[in-house]
Amino acid sequence: MRTLVTGGAGFIGSHFVRSLLSDPTTEAVTVLDALTYAGNPANLAPVADDSRLRFVRGDILDAERVAGLMAEHDAVVHLAAESHVDRSIADGGDFASTNMLGTQVLLEAAVRTGLGTFVHVSTDEVYGSIAVGSWTEDQPLAPNSPYSAAKSGSDLLALAYHRTHGLDVRITRCSNNYGPYQYPEKIIPLFITSLLDGRRVPLYGDGGQVRDWLHVEDHCRALRLVLEGGRPGEVYNIGGGTELTNKQLTERLLDACGRDWDSVVHVEDRKGHDARYSVDWTKIHDELGYEPRRSFDEGLAATVAWYRENTAWWKAALD
C-alpha cells in the first residue's frame, strides 16, 4: 500500500510514519506537512534514510498539490491539524482553516482522484464533556472549544463525503496521547520539560479535570487496524483505559521528575475547560481486536526518561 500521511512531522504523525516503515510489507509512505511550529523534521530522523519515505513540505490547503499527491497513493491517513486547545482560545482562525477547510480540500481531492481509503484522525473532544459514563460512537457531537468545534466540522465533512460520494472514509476519535516527540506545550511534555529544567509548572483551576491517557504507540497501532480492517463510513473510538485528574497526573509527574508541589503554580482555569472526557472503545476492541498494551506507569516513566535523554530535541523545538 502507498500511504499519504498528512501532518507526518508532528507528534502522532511521525510515530505513525515510523510504525508504517517498521513493517517490511509497507510499499511507500509520503509525508505532507507544512512544518508549522508543531512540525519537526527531526521527528522523522530515525527513518530519514528509508528509501520508501518521501517528505513533501506543503499545506493541505493547497488543492493542486494535494490532488497531485493523492493520485499517487492508495490511502490517506489525515493527521494534519492545529491541535492545541489553548492556542484555539487565543485565536481560532488557523483552526477553522486548517482543520475544517484543509480537511475539505483533502476530501475533495480524494473523490476526484478515486482514492481508495481515507482515515480521518479525530478526537474524543468532539463529544464535549461527560460527568459519568463513557461516549459511544453514536453520541451527538457537542464540542466546547474552537479546536474541538473545528475538528467536529471536519468529522461531519468526512461523513458527508462518504454519504454523498461513497468515499471510503473511516474516522477515529481517540483520547489524550502522550509519549516521546510531543512538542512541549500540552500538559505532559510541558510539565516534564519544565520540571527537568528547574522551572515551575502551571496547573489550571483546582486540577480536577479528568482525562483518559493513551500511549502514542497504542494509538498508532489502532490507526493501522482501522486503515487495514476498518469499515467505510464508520467511526471508531480509541481509548487508553487510564483516567486521571490533572492533579493526580501532576503528582505522578512531580514524582517522576524528583520534584514536589513547591514546583506547581495554581493558575486561573482555562476558559470553557471540559471537566471530563471518556470514550467507550468496545467497538474497535470487538471488531478489530484493539486494546492498549502500554501500562500508563511504565509508559510515563519511559516518556520522562526519553525527555531526560533528548534535551537537545526539545530545547531546539522550543527555540
Ligand code: NAD
Ligand atoms: P501536532 O500539533 O503535534 O502535529 C500537527 C502536524 O500537522 C504538524 O506536523 C504540523 O506541521 C502539521 N500541520 C499543521 N497545519 C498544517 C497544514 N495546514 N498543512 C499541512 N500540515 C499541517 O498534532 P498531534 O498531537 O500529532 O495530533 C495529530 C492529530 O491527532 C490531529 O488531527 C489531532 O486533532 C489528533 N488528536 C491528537 C490528540 C493528542 O493527544 N495529541 C488526541 C486526539 C486526536
